[in-house]
Amino acid sequence: MTRRPAPGQRTLALRPVPAALRAALDDDRLARAAWSRLAEPGDAAAARLVTEVGAPLALEAVVTGRGPERWQTRLHETDPASDVAAVRAAGGRLVVPGDAEWPTTLADLDVDTTGERPLGAPFCLWVRGPVDLAEVTRRSAALVGSRAATAYGQHVAAELAVGLTDRGFAVVSGGAFGVDAAAHRSALAVEGVSVAVLACGVDRSYPAGNAALLARLARTGALVSEVPPGATPTRWRFLERNRLIAALTRGTVVVEAAWRSGALSTADRAERLLRPVGAVPGPVTSAASAGCHRLLRERGAVCVTSAEEVAELLGDLGREPVRAPRVESRPFDGLERDELRVAECLPRRGAAGLEQLARDSGLDVPGVQSILGRLELSGHALRVDAGWRRGAVG
Numbered sequence: 001m002t003r004r005p006a007p008g009q010r011t012l013a014l015r016p017v018p019a020a021l022r023a024a025l026d027d028d029r030l031a032r033a034a035w036s037r038l039a040e041p042g043d044a045a046a047a048r049l050v051t052e053v054g055a056p057l058a059l060e061a062v063v064t065g066r067g068p069e070r071w072q073t074r075l076h077e078t079d080p081a082s083d084v085a086a087v088r089a090a091g092g093r094l095v096v097p098g099d100a101e102w103p104t105t106l107a108d109l110d111v112d113t114t115g116e117r118p119l120g121a122p123f124c125l126w127v128r129g130p131v132d133l134a135e136v137t138r139r140s141a142a143l144v145g146s147r148a149a150t151a152y153g154q155h156v157a158a159e160l161a162v163g164l165t166d167r168g169f170a171v172v173s174g175g176a177f178g179v180d181a182a183a184h185r186s187a188l189a190v191e192g193v194s195v196a197v198l199a200c201g202v203d204r205s206y207p208a209g210n211a212a213l214l215a216r217l218a219r220t221g222a223l224v225s226e227v228p229p230g231a232t233p234t235r236w237r238f239l240e241r242n243r244l245i246a247a248l249t250r251g252t253v254v255v256e257a258a259w260r261s262g263a264l265s266t267a268d269r270a271e272r273l274l275r276p277v278g279a280v281p282g283p284v285t286s287a288a289s290a291g292c293h294r295l296l297r298e299r300g301a302v303c304v305t306s307a308e309e310v311a312e313l314l315g316d317l318g319r320e321p322v323r324a325p326r327v328e329s330r331p332f333d334g335l336e337r338d339e340l341r342v343a344e345c346l347p348r349r350g351a352a353g354l355e356q357l358a359r360d361s362g363l364d365v366p367g368v369q370s371i372l373g374r375l376e377l378s379g380h381a382l383r384v385d386a387g388w389r390r391g392a393v394g
Contacts, residue, residue, distance in 0.1 A: 018063075021078060029094060030080040031080070036227060037080070038074050040236065044117050046071065046120075048118075127223070130222075131170075137249060143164075152256070153182075157255045159306075171194045172248055179256055188217070194221045198223060249275070252266050255292075278309075332344070338371055350389065353386070
């Protein structure tokens, strides 16, 4: 079948249109679903073409042979209607720009902020789970880190996830082993909202060892992917998946990462999107935290050690300040420099005269006499017959 040109439209020598793509040439949703299979995640050229002319016309250019060959190699295996049916059978849905559920922050992926090529927004999102994606990501935090996390990394991830959930944040991560799994599980344990962004289709359980966790996320939170149902994970897709984690959230916290950890790519994407980046310090002897220390030393990441500090970094400006920690008060707290010098010279037993206190403190007698008057009022000094000694406060 070939498409007939509209009246007055220039006639083109069109290739036969695959039957599975005919409806997509006139339907934006189906065309975007088709593009999610034709082009790899992060293909900025494809994203730009779709943005400029629309998904159906961009798809038509590929079908007629005018697009790059890399977009044509999958034409005959692309069936967007079947993909939509597959995600519905898995209890999911297709979300496209213009839908109320579409997170508007993804538009930042098409903006050049650093002089490099834009990261490229997804054509659509395949979603499983009951939560409204746009709503939960408005106040969300990305917690990422090593798959081979230490007990320390998993403990910190769990503490941060619980604390952020208590503060109304959705916890977003990648569904992998280690830090990701600890963050997801802990958010779910306190009945919070957690979202896993996958590098494969949302109908697949990858890694298989997290199948139960992913199934629970699909029941109570969300599984999200930009590749269609049935798509397999690849190293490239994992790297590009990280840009979605960065774009969907208010900011990214790297909990534990080695020198070359893939979690650092999420921090890199967050930086390029001008999102805050936090890093949790680890033991200086631990290679598992070398990447976090690298972010702190070389990349200007903010040191975070608690959910309260993460909330201050990612929350509304001035709304969530970190409270000063409660510390044990000491007897001479609040004294000025010369007052401290005199107070430290006061004996606990017996008494000392003005001349002795002046010698011991290195101050003159009139100065010591004036200071003793203030220390007496504050309870740090006590006047006795033989002179002065420490008061009840000292």
